[in-house]
Amino acid sequence: MEDLKKIKLTRRQWLKALIISILSIELMYVFTSLSKNNLRRKQNKSMYNAGKLSSFQPGQVYPFGTQKLYLSRFEDGGLLAIxxxxxxxxxxxxxxDNGFVCPCHASSFNQYGEVLSSPAIRALDIFPVEVEKGMVMVDLSSPIKRKGFDKSQLHYES
Ligand code: FES
Known part of the structure; x- marks a missing residue:
């Protein structure tokens, strides 16, 4: 009878170890999947090469109609993809000359994309900008909704 108790205890321990092992494998699977998804998301960035940074003059707005964006370079060199x-x-x-105007219902926006007149009530979306090897790259896969403009939205290249 005592031998039987020992076997039950051993079996219980074995079952506990099995459950812990299965949970560990599950957790490893979940973490691996999450990191693979993050990597895939990063690789799926749709980076648009807008051109050489030196070709964008301060105080100018450059249209990229097919990409549905305007690239503004402000007097201080800051870039904003609107x-x-x-x-x-x-x-x-x-x-x-004042920014942007909508031909449909006449909403207007200043040079930073903030609403000047309704019916629009939210600033124009912007896209993240990076400069890689002297080329201005715009991440079209990640439009950023915003209420208004602040200087942190500008991209500066040192
Ligand atoms: S769609 Fe632009 S003002 Fe209505």
Missing amino acids: STRCTHLGCMVQAN
């Missing part, structure tokens, strides 16, 4: 998509109903905004 979506052409109006935040009211999605029409394509057009650049003018």
